[in-house]
Amino acid sequence: MVMMMSDLKFTKDHEWLLISGSQATVGITEFAQEQLGDVVFVELPEVGSEYSQGDEVAVIESVKAAGEIVAPLAGKVVEVNEELADNPELVNESPLQDGWFVKMELNDGVDLSELMSESEYQEFTAE
Amino acid sequence: MSETILKTPLYDLHVELGGRMVPFAGYSMPVQYPLGIKGEHLHCRDQAGLFDVSHMGQLIIRGEGLALALEKLIPVDLQALAKNQQTYAVLTNEEGGILDDLIICKWEEDCFFLVVNAACKEQDIAHLKSHLEGFDFEILEDRALLALQGLQAAEVMKRFAEPACELTFMNGCHCEFDGAPVYITRSGYTGEDGFEISVENASVEKVARALLACDEVEPIGLGARDSLRLEAGLCLYGHDMNTQTSPIEASLIWSISKSRRRDGAKAAGFLGAERVLNDIELGVSRKRVGFLVEGRLPVREGAGIFDADGNQVGEITSGGFGPSINAPVAMGYVPLSLAKPDTQLTAKVRNKDIVITVAKTPFVPQRYFRG
Known part of the structure; x- marks a missing residue:
């Protein structure tokens, strides 16, 4: 999977989404992994679980602290990145690609207008 | 402040x-x-x-008879230290709890150099000064x-x-x-x-x-x-011990000189000695132990510890991921009956039961240079 930063959408929770049709791949940003520090454990949801926007979907434990992944939009988890169970460090090494967390089937009519573009997100983190 | x-x-x-x-x-x-x-x-x-x-407190105390005066506050045989020898020690309170842990080094018979925790330094210095009237303090x-x-x-x-x-x-x-x-x-x-x-x-x-x-x-x-x-299995003040914890509960009995224990040549004579020495003689009801953690989820400070019947028996006081052993490690307090190595317990993390096993500390071999 090759993606460009410009294809991505971002949230204020420092997550990124790659939206393709009705599905979204979700991960955390470079900024977020940097803040979190070395990830040692990732707790992933079960495929099929449904979430409202803002629900806790996954938990990330770094050497420093615990953090969470929240559902950026409402939907159902259709795939999880099993690789993270054995290699949680992928979140640090490749947050935008190999370190993705979940793929979600988005609910109909979810509001994409709150999502930020790359440049908006850069501005947001610079604040 | x-x-x-x-x-x-x-x-x-x-x-x-x-x-x-x-x-x-x-x-x-x-x-x-x-x-x-x-x-x-x-x-x-x-x-x-x-x-x-550098945030830690460094101080020098001087004055005739200092070793004996300090021994009223620290359960260590300071007279027996050689020149330029130092020791780890706890500063006890009247109740036998721990005010701080520190390093004390004998520079001269009547001159000691101390290093205390940053968060405790003002309180430690006030405590020392109030009990050591007439001695000269140099805060470095x-x-x-x-x-x-x-x-x-x-x-x-x-x-x-x-x-x-x-x-x-x-x-x-x-x-x-x-x-x-x-x-x-x-x-x-x-x-x-x-x-x-x-x-x-x-x-x-x-x-x-x-x-x-x-x-x-x-x-x-x-x-x-x-x-x-x-x-390394070492305590962090304010987390693994505090003013309520006796050094015996904190598994720091090794920091109390033999001569300051009951039947020793200079038994007792320090703040809180009665509780501390009773804890040695009669045993404690709970103590600090190390835990190995099953899986990779770190068990952190504040997590409850539960026995096989689901009763809460203690709490994790320090925990995290140990990069050298490549697994989570923790320490906490449990009743004496559950403090033996290999005892299996569970810790609750986000409502999940994590299997933890009482383990000897340090978790990694000490590599101190003893000559």
Whole structure:
């Protein structure tokens, strides 16, 4: 999977989404992994679980602290990145690609207008 | 209490090195550098790490009869220490709880050098002064403190201050580091061989830069400092013990000199001795133990500990991921009946039961240089 930063959408929770049709791949940003520090454990949801926007979907434990992944939009988890169970460090090494967390089937009519573009997100983190 | 955040003399260097600065015990300190906590931790064990611990309190107390006077506050045989020998000790309160843990070094018969925790230093000094009237206190605000720790620490130190490399664990000497007068002890809080260097504020940057210029040395932040001490099974004041905890409950009986225990030549005679010595004689109902954790989910401070029937029996007081053993490790308090190594218990993390097993500490072998 090759993606460009410009294809991505971002949230204020420092997550990124790659939206393709009705599905979204979700991960955390470079900024977020940097803040979190070395990830040692990732707790992933079960495929099929449904979430409202803002629900806790996954938990990330770094050497420093615990953090969470929240559902950026409402939907159902259709795939999880099993690789993270054995290699949680992928979140640090490749947050935008190999370190993705979940793929979600988005609910109909979810509001994409709150999502930020790359440049908006850069501005947001610079604040 | 002042609201202003304090800086050590190495603040600008930390920033230059890319340190992520966080408030800690009133100081702005680096929690990590670009290498990251895990990388710093592993580097320190395998090679050498440099820590700025200048936020800690350093003081000198002088006066005739000081050793005996200090023995009223510290359950250690201070008279028996050799010149330039130091020891780990707890400062007890009237109730036999722990006010702080510290390092005390005998410079002369009537002169001791102390290093105390940053968060406790004002309170410790007030406590010491109130019990040691007539003695002379010199608070070393003009001195910084560095720790150089790790397998290669002695190899590095040899290039700058050879006399320090002759020292064995828990001994110190006055010497020069690149021309700067320093007091170096063979000690630290990582479980590794290493040194602590007390140096004037004006010279500390030069010393730090000289050490960092060595290929073996990386700067280490508070994050790795914590994971290193946790793997070494060492207590963190305010977390693994406090004013309610007796040193016996905290599994620090080794820090109490034999001569200060019941039937010893200088038994009791320190604050809270009755409780502490009763705890030794009659046993305690709970004690601090180490835990190995099943799986990779770190069990952190505050997590409840439960027995096989689901009853809460204790609490985790320190926990995290141990990069060297590549697994989570923790410590906490449990009833004596559940404190034997290999006892299986569970800890609750986000309503999940995590299997934890009582384990001997340290979790990694100590590599102190004992000669």
